[in-house]
Amino acid sequence: MKKLSKLIVFFVLIPLIFGCSAKKPKDNTIIVWHWMTDRKDAFSELATKYQAETGVNVEFKLLFPPETYSMKVTAAARAKTLPDIFGILGEKTTVGSFIRAQHIADLTPYMNENFQEWKNRFYPQTLDLVVFKDGNSSQVKPGIYAVPIDTTIMQFVYNKSLLDKLGFSAPPETFEEFIKYAALVKGKSDQFGFVCGWGEGWLLNALAIEWAINLMGEEKFLQTIERKVSYTDPDWLKVFTLFETLKNSGILVPNIATMTNKESEDAFAKGKALFSFNGSWSINVYQQLNPEIQYGFFSLPKISIEHPVKIWGGSGSSFMVNERSPNKLEAIKFLKWFTAKQQQVFLIEKTNNLPAIKDCQDQMPEKLRKLTLNLSNLTHPDTWPDNEDSRVIEVINRGLQQIVMGLKTPSEVAREVQEKKDKIFRK
Amino acid sequence: MNASFKENSLNFSFVAPALFIFSIFYIYPFFYSFILSLTNYDLIGDFNFKNYYVGFSNFRDVFTDKDWWKSMYNGGYITFWALTFQNILAFALALAVDKVVRLKKFYRVVFFILPVLSEIIIGLLMKQLLIGEPTGRNVFNNLLNSAGLGFMAQDWIGGDRVRMITALVHCWKGFGWAFVILFAGLQTIPEQLYEAAKIDGANAWQQFRKITIPLVMPVITLVVVLTILGTMQAFAMILALNAGAGGETTVPVMIIFSHLGGASKLAGLACAEGLILGAILVAVSFSMFFVSKKVREKYGVLPS
Numbered sequence: 001m002k003k004l005s006k007l008i009v010f011f012v013l014i015p016l017i018f019g020c021s022a023k024k025p026k027d028n029t030i031i032v033w034h035w036m037t038d039r040k041d042a043f044s045e046l047a048t049k050y051q052a053e054t055g056v057n058v059e060f061k062l063l064f065p066p067e068t069y070s071m072k073v074t075a076a077a078r079a080k081t082l083p084d085i086f087g088i089l090g091e092k093t094t095v096g097s098f099i100r101a102q103h104i105a106d107l108t109p110y111m112n113e114n115f116q117e118w119k120n121r122f123y124p125q126t127l128d129l130v131v132f133k134d135g136n137s138s139q140v141k142p143g144i145y146a147v148p149i150d151t152t153i154m155q156f157v158y159n160k161s162l163l164d165k166l167g168f169s170a171p172p173e174t175f176e177e178f179i180k181y182a183a184l185v186k187g188k189s190d191q192f193g194f195v196c197g198w199g200e201g202w203l204l205n206a207l208a209i210e211w212a213i214n215l216m217g218e219e220k221f222l223q224t225i226e227r228k229v230s231y232t233d234p235d236w237l238k239v240f241t242l243f244e245t246l247k248n249s250g251i252l253v254p255n256i257a258t259m260t261n262k263e264s265e266d267a268f269a270k271g272k273a274l275f276s277f278n279g280s281w282s283i284n285v286y287q288q289l290n291p292e293i294q295y296g297f298f299s300l301p302k303i304s305i306e307h308p309v310k311i312w313g314g315s316g317s318s319f320m321v322n323e324r325s326p327n328k329l330e331a332i333k334f335l336k337w338f339t340a341k342q343q344q345v346f347l348i349e350k351t352n353n354l355p356a357i358k359d360c361q362d363q364m365p366e367k368l369r370k371l372t373l374n375l376s377n378l379t380h381p382d383t384w385p386d387n388e389d390s391r392v393i394e395v396i397n398r399g400l401q402q403i404v405m406g407l408k409t410p411s412e413v414a415r416e417v418q419e420k421k422d423k424i425f426r427k
Numbered sequence: 428m429n430a431s432f433k434e435n436s437l438n439f440s441f442v443a444p445a446l447f448i449f450s451i452f453y454i455y456p457f458f459y460s461f462i463l464s465l466t467n468y469d470l471i472g473d474f475n476f477k478n479y480y481v482g483f484s485n486f487r488d489v490f491t492d493k494d495w496w497k498s499m500y501n502g503g504y505i506t507f508w509a510l511t512f513q514n515i516l517a518f519a520l521a522l523a524v525d526k527v528v529r530l531k532k533f534y535r536v537v538f539f540i541l542p543v544l545s546e547i548i549i550g551l552l553m554k555q556l557l558i559g560e561p562t563g564r565n566v567f568n569n570l571l572n573s574a575g576l577g578f579m580a581q582d583w584i585g586g587d588r589v590r591m592i593t594a595l596v597h598c599w600k601g602f603g604w605a606f607v608i609l610f611a612g613l614q615t616i617p618e619q620l621y622e623a624a625k626i627d628g629a630n631a632w633q634q635f636r637k638i639t640i641p642l643v644m645p646v647i648t649l650v651v652v653l654t655i656l657g658t659m660q661a662f663a664m665i666l667a668l669n670a671g672a673g674g675e676t677t678v679p680v681m682i683i684f685s686h687l688g689g690a691s692k693l694a695g696l697a698c699a700e701g702l703i704l705g706a707i708l709v710a711v712s713f714s715m716f717f718v719s720k721k722v723r724e725k726y727g728v729l730p731s
Contacts, residue, residue, distance in 0.1 A: 398673050
């Protein structure tokens with residue numbers, strides 16, 4: 001009996017008590033948590049290189065899928081067991097909460113050292129996403145709180161071979177042309193006009209925002225977030241109607257509203273669609289899925305010439321330093337090294353991602369270099385003075401999915417979005 | 428007195444480890460969820476109840492949230508199909524197999540293969556079978572074409588029939604599980620009762636109504652309650668199959684998950700949603716046990 005009690009205590013209580021406690025960081029080791037499966041090997045190689053150069057061991061820990069990664073980071077923040085370096089997948093308000101809870105180090109003094117040498121390496125548009133400005137809505141001390149490690153730009157993609165077959169020498173510039181070109185592919189040997197991972201609402205949202213800004217201008221768009229313009233405004237109705245037009249024109253892949261981006265990339269890489277809407281990371285994805293595919297990027301098909309086209313983009317992934325980490329300075333030193341030209345060029349070669357720093361133009365493949373021409377037209381929620389409530393975004397995304405599934409009309413969706421916004425505001 | 432105290436202490440010590448674990452993993456989370464539901468805490472900083480307290484506004488938000496009730500409707504719709512189509516089919520097959528003399532174990536194993544598979548696997552597998560043309564893996568449509576029924580080929584999980592398809596996939600997965608439990612219940616009914624009824628001149632329908640149904644009623648109740656609990660809390664299979672299909676198959680747990688783990692970190696709201704869902708399910712479960720008791724009383728299995 002006594003033996004049994006001891007066994008119970010040993011196997012149940014001891015792991016319960018000690019299993020949950022925080023692990024002490026290993027000496028001379030920097031722990032990095034990330035979710036980027038495509039860069040796993042490249043990161044390991046860089047860690048080996050850093051150890052050879054400095055003697056400091058860097059351990060990259062991949063946590064996947066992103067939802068699990070996010071949960072892990074939140075739980076670790078609660079338990080104050082965050083690693084030395086980590087990233088946050090979420091809105092800027094979430095990053096603000098982490099800063100207020102003193103989980104993230106202010107990197108401004110380090111960025112400003114040596115006449116802002118570190119800060120000046122980055123594309124301003126990329127760095128902008130991790131900067132909290134004066135009077136920010138998160139109410140955190142102004143400063144730079146993260147280190148961008150790459151840049152992301154959302155663009156339309158076209159299949160060059162298919163477009164040539166249709167007799168067009170250049171991709172469409174307007175929405176009407178886009179529909180016209182795509183409609184020519186409809187039903188031809190299992191090919192479709194347009195494919196996109198619209199099962200992931202953010203891709204719909206990014207596109208809707210690009211069209212909204214092109215139609216009404218950035219100022220009016222931002223006024224919607226401030227509640228000065230309603231989502232039932234004729235301009236917004238027109239934006240929602242664009243998705244209905246896409247559906248009615250028959251150019252969309254049948255299951256587009258439930259498709260993941262991975263599936264969409266797979267379909268495009270296999271030549272099943274003429275157009276797609278995807279991020280700059282897709283260069284790497286298409287290369288892996290089908291090295292033979294001929295494709296090119298093009299800007300948003302315009303719906304108005306009154307306002308300029310703004311492209312969704314900026315910092316793709318960024319790393320934060322744990323304010324409480326005993327290795328804080330070592331972690332910052334590593335990130336400085338990590339964002340130096342040599343390492344960024346290495347990442348370009350290995351992953352085909354757009355770098356976060358400016359000085360790599362000469363080392364970039366043609367496709368990436370062309371994408372950087374759009375950097376001056378970028379827009380992103382993290383750079384806006386205020387952000388839309390996540391529950392409103394949820395209703396917009398779901399509504400757009402329902403439009404492309406033919407279940408709701410644009411005016412029904414506009415009304416529902418505004419109702420949600422009003423309800424949240426009343427509260 | 429002393430002996431009794433000693434005896435009680437000894438008895439309690441046997442229960443103590445289980446009680447300790449139960450308290451940590453069930454009772455404490457329940458109360459903590461209730462406390463969180465009264466706040467707008469984002470799960471990130473240090474928790475201070477006073478600073479985050481918002482009263483019962485999260486509960487009010489849930490009760491007036493159309494999306495939440497739509498998700499309850501979606502869950503209810505799938506549950507309706509699981510309770511009727513899935514369980515009636517499972518019961519009918521369990522009755523048939525119960526009368527089979529040979530290969531009973533074989534049938535039990537065959538029908539239990541699906542419930543053993545992970546929900547994610549079922550979701551992804553069905554997605555591959557039902558998905559539209561572009562990825563070239565639309566097995567179901569290809570089969571229809573081969574059978575000369577090409578006019579029926581369509582986008583099975585993207586159109587307006589997505590809720591029905593999701594319900595059927597859920598039934599397909601849950602069917603074997605209901606079958607095994609009902610089959611086990613049927614096998615506990617003594618054969619002598621049927622023989623005595625036959626001698627008394629009872630026909631098959633009378634035997635089924637007066638013997639099988641009353642005696643298997645506790646098992647049916649259990650299956651009904653577990654079906655309701657399981658279906659209303661379904662999540663992974665639907666996420667893998669169609670990710671909610673624009674709200675058409677979004678079920679309550681998906682909403683809770685998006686508020687808890689999404690970019691917004693609305694933990695208080697998510698906890699309020701969880702507690703409301705829990706309360707509804709507890710009420711439904713108890714009412715089912717009450718109905719079961721009444722049926723058994725009516726047929727004399729239980730004294731009224």
